[in-house]
Amino acid sequence: MNLAVRDIRHNAGRFVFTTVGIGLLLMVVMGMGGIYRGLIHEATLLVNRIGADLWVVQGSTRGPFAEVSRLPGNLEDRVRAVPGVAKARRFVSHTVQREHQGKPLRIVMQGLSWPEDRGEWIPLISGRMLNQAHFEMIADVSLGLALGEKVHLGQDAYEVVGLTRGMVGSSGDGLGFFTVSDAQRIQFDTPGEAVRIERAARRERLAKTDIGRLQPVLLDRANGTSQSIPALAKPQVSAVLVTLAAGASAADVRANLAAWPDVTVYTTQEQRDLLVSGMVDKARRQLGLFRVLLLIISTVIIALIIYTLTLDKVRDIALLKLIGARNHVIGGLILQQSLIMGAAGYGIAWWLGRYAFPRFPRLVVIENEDLVSLAFIVLGISTLASVLGIWKALRVEPNTVLAA
């Protein structure tokens, strides 16, 4: 006969309410672990999916995901010439926030080196990859855009030709994939007045120089677009992605590239580590502390309710001692109640989490190993929580039943 179960059945209301409360707390603990996993997943998603072997970024920087990285657009040609490099792609990444249909729209823009990279590696749930050099985009569903919808960014409208799911940046905002040139066009879009002021300033500067005064035709050229002026550089890119040739040594290619003083080279794993240790680390510690606090609160709640249940049973415990029940029978009754409460709370947390976590605004990833480790933690805190009740029960004198 299991005394713990029978007592729980007798105090079902109190037990159920407390257990649901414990379950909700444990769900938050579970969720926080999942949010951390989600942060890592989201932060490293692009790096994992884009299929680059090496990342060439601005010298002495940690790359576009950690800080501003600017490289000349023609760097990809230099990289392509390095032995062992099969493919080099320009990569542009930046976030824009614009108004779309009266609502703010935040897009983490990714520039793909079209036509080499049309987004074949992006897992589409509908539509197609980029088929033309301009005015097309692939959007994550979290952006709320529909297939065929046109989004005005800068001076142009971009049609959503493909939809993907779960492709978000480290901030949780949905990714939008464009060609590099479109991404740059959106990034460097300047209002007409600013362009006119810049051209006037350009003419002014030129007019003050000897070459400007001696070559009046240059003044006319200065009125043109930036792209028509050979002396001005093309817009810069965030990184150049390297795909190694079959059989090529990554270390050798990397050593060759790293010898260039204007760039820094990272492997995909290093880029991933930089993301995790930099952006996610503080969040991890923050969430970790919250988890510890919530576990302590859960322990205290279980301990208090078990202690209260024990106080309610003092006469019954005294009677059990009087009729000769051994200490392990009485201790076991309390320990089992604590474990049942912890286990039921854990079950509720897991069950509720299955429905609640997918509705969270940020991705929550619950790994099996996290579930197992939390189960052991709950086992531990339930055991710990029973100590107070067991201590009280073991101090009950059998003659208490006579005094009652």
Add this chain to the structure above:
Amino acid sequence: MSTPAVEVSHLRKVYGSGHTEVVAIRDATLSIARGEVVGMLGPSGSGKSTILTAIALINPPTSGQISINGTAVLDGPKELVNLRAFRRQHLGFVFQKANLIPFLTALENVQVALEVNDVPSRKARARAMELLDYLDVGARANNLPVALSGGEQQRVAVARALANEPSLILADEPTAALDSQRGRQVMELFAKVAHERNAGVIVVTHDHRTLDVFDRILEVEDGMIKERPLSQPASNS
């Protein structure tokens, strides 16, 4: 001659010390045979309950010896056996209130006494049911105590006391919470149990209407035990 259910020799119990010293039992000696029902009378504060709890092995005496079923268990406060294990195997208890465990059914209240004595669950259940039937409460076996009348609860308590076939049953005012008819039924039940199951029974009581069921009556006064003839009218207690 069979082994007595209990033998108490020169029992003395003193609470406190110095000027706060209270002598609860001066010098108590008694012997009760198995199959014998003994009533213990006495005014409040006379020491009845102290003697009973000392024999119940939950309130060790200051001095004196207690033997139960031929085994010396206490020599003054010195424990000669594992008292809890000894209680489990040799003693049964019935109180003024039935003291049933509220979250167990009538059947389980009896069953638990057997299971703490290492009787396997299935066997314990069958034995508990047999006892409830013996005490005419088998029909209420699956009811929680709250659904039982006072008399039924007390019968279940008696069944629990009998569960491990103890050599000695100790009852502390078991009829105090019952009306006279039910009180008498319970007292007759003790007599039946003692005679049919060969257990010694000590009943502390104030109920003089049921004294005729006892084989012997002991009177406790000022911590001393006196045997009273069965025909003698009750003193003012």
